[in-house]
Amino acid sequence: MPFVLRAKKLDFSSGGQPWVVVLQEKEARTLGVVLGDRIEVRWGRQRAIVVAYHTRKKVHKGEIGFFREIWRYRKIINDEPITIKVLSRPPSIEAIIKKLKGEALSYEEMHSIISDIVHHKLSKVEITYFVASSFLKEFSNQELYYMTKAMAVTGEMLKPTRKVVADKHSIGGVAGNRTTMVVVPIVASCGIFIPKTSSRAITSSAGTADTMEVLASVKFNMKQIIKMTKKIGACIIWGGSFRLAPADDYIIRVSHPLAIEPLDKMVVSIMAKKVAMGITHLIVDLPYGPTVKINDRPTAIKVKNKFLYLANRFGIKIKVVISEVHEPIGRGIGPSLEARDVLRVLQQKDYRPADLEIKSVKLAGSLLELTGKAPAGKGHMLAAEALASGRAWSKMREIIGAQGGKVNIDSEDLTLAAARHRFYASFSGKITAIDDKMVDQVARILGAPHDKLAGIYINKRLGQKVRREERLYTLYAQNADRIELALEALKQNRIFTIDRMNVYEGLKG
């Protein structure tokens, strides 16, 4: 039985999904709308499935309050009549229950779940049941394929227009790992089409999109991307500005509280985005180590095999490069400092970070071989040559220009935060460990990634010998308060572990 209420816009946010409406408490009871019930609301020609909350005073009897998420995306006029209807259990819920009971899902069932997630028909609690269902009984490869496909098709898709659409993807977790911004111009300068979408930092101090944003805009829609890449064959943009496998965001949101992301889900979400982008050739950079997402080689190999399986099902040519990491890559941590590292490599400055260049050349070389641009074993040379000759930097200038940035920028022109604090070794010794996670955490405390100018510059690498009073790293922040907060954190955990060589005195830094 439908009821009619009057609309009221409220300045409240539930965080996006599911959309939330608010009913006056007593009236909700009369209407039989239990707290958390899924209801259908209709007005004019519009329709949405939302979750109902209760309030005592914010809306009156006869009113229905809309959270910001709804009226930001849909036109709603205060006082206009809204028809509401309590809904029964949709097929996606039946499918989730089936999965919870340990049964395998068909493509249709998987699609109903993913589609309902995307269309705000499932609440957080319901999505949680779905995510939880994968724990005790892992999804079969077949189900992972179904899920990947469903995630791709329920979002925007780029029509494949050429034979080679290349991509490079790094599994996150390594501080400063900005190889994408070096690999893309190298590969594109060799004539390979590479429309690269990247993510912003979620829990880390910078994502590729955050760092690229220091140099140019990264927010573009599908149409703009198609136009841009047609001309110059490449882009480095933020994937979140259009709806690429949008179910992923909602799934991540319920994984966040437990800080658990099943690795299967990670592979699915990456591959769904590649499928949606019409990628044909893919290099995956899969680092493992004590402080990053994947901690050991056997797990890395398992993840690699999932990538190979899915890529094969979708007809994507793939190479997964496994590497062991124990320290940040590059010297800057935080968007501006990382962008400077990238420019130093592309502009071939003498003081460029060698590790970033070496890793980027290796990945670019593999991608050139995978796409057939270089014969086996020769990709590395071709990539190094593109960098040394300045062709890669020329291509990057084209990309920066197309994305509205300053094409004549020099690495040393980049602004960094004003408040600085330098850390020195308090005794001589050898650096035996660098805590990648702590580097990231301190950079966040300093303000990264939202404050693009903040971060850390690392002066020393793992295995290096340092003398007393030699500089170890520098903190950058907008103001002294932020530096103070970082120093507080650094009292409890240090970034560098130095083994004393001669003298014995208190550790610092």
Next chain:
Amino acid sequence: MPFVLRAKKLDFSSGGQPWVVVLQEKEARTLGVVLGDRIEVRWGRQRAIVVAYHTRKKVHKGEIGFFREIWRYRKIINDEPITIKVLSRPPSIEAIIKKLKGEALSYEEMHSIISDIVHHKLSKVEITYFVASSFLKEFSNQELYYMTKAMAVTGEMLKPTRKVVADKHSIGGVAGNRTTMVVVPIVASCGIFIPKTSSRAITSSAGTADTMEVLASVKFNMKQIIKMTKKIGACIIWGGSFRLAPADDYIIRVSHPLAIEPLDKMVVSIMAKKVAMGITHLIVDLPYGPTVKINDRPTAIKVKNKFLYLANRFGIKIKVVISEVHEPIGRGIGPSLEARDVLRVLQQKDYRPADLEIKSVKLAGSLLELTGKAPAGKGHMLAAEALASGRAWSKMREIIGAQGGKVNIDSEDLTLAAARHRFYASFSGKITAIDDKMVDQVARILGAPHDKLAGIYINKRLGQKVRREERLYTLYAQNADRIELALEALKQNRIFTIDRMNVYEGLKG
């Protein structure tokens, strides 16, 4: 790192658990508070673990908005300084992850989960992971025992003061099943101590607490109950007015969206409340049938065995009575109509519903035998005699009096809703089915249980023969609109199935 913000009370409700605070969107980002993060808030000597939402306008920079749930229970002054801190993963989350991975939990781990649920430290999503964890790998009996114990001790508990503290519990799902209100006075009139707590309807048209409330108040705190029952040896009150195994409510809330309540969880939640109430002797009424919670006998037996196991672990003497049901018990559906049935039985009116009396006498008899008040096989007679002699009604008058009701009420004095609509058989035949679920649904549409006067009166029973134009049932509602809504629903599903005996004409009712 803690930050200090100024308090602002907001008239918004999240539905209770977890408690919600709202930060200004940009500031939240600066502070590193991700949407949905668990944060600790402190002010004065108070402390709470809450979940953070974002808003753009409702609170300003430097402010923290509190949802109603918090400032209803805790003293908060607008503008007072609030210290906030983002929290790391508590042991309960570790335990949930362990359970999700299929490992068994210790008592300490189970207790950490249940305790954190009760103390608002876990979000809905996290509780959902816990509930989901029981699906693929059922909890062992040992774990069910741990969970029951943890649920009991994390709420209020009644100290056991006597050797016999009796109770009777019906598994819900049968419309009109108000045996409790007959069993309690029978048993109490025989000198057995029976402090009965009941629930309100959640998804049905009336719970025992809703029906009892037609005759007396049902909201009392522990102290009042102790005083009341000391004097007259019994009560029939709403269990929700004090914190009896409070974790249950939060668990039910996340089970609601999927409309799944694992039967194990049901048994645990019932037994936790019995343990908290210090129950020593318990009769469980376990109906099964096509339209109620448990659908078949094998399932009923499984559930029975769980009850026996847990009762044994807690030293509770128990009898589980399994019965098959195919129709409502009693004739009235909806609080007032059901209260009238109860009074008709207690007052031994000629037109009292026989099925309600028979079932109540059977359950009361079993409880009298279990407590040793009657020898084996004689409980039934003792119960029937208590009813026939008027002793049970005298005891019920004492209970009604103690709970502030009108002691001289006659069953026929009860007010019923003004708008009525009678349904007649449109042809002669035999009643071959009564849809219990449909009865319940229509009663809810008519306004029950919030409108106590609304509901359905059933004139015919299963297996009876009816003649054309004989009355089948009557709808009661506050106004004609509600009747219209019910008629709409009855167009799609009927309550009675009648097999034609002579004539063939259109079905009605």
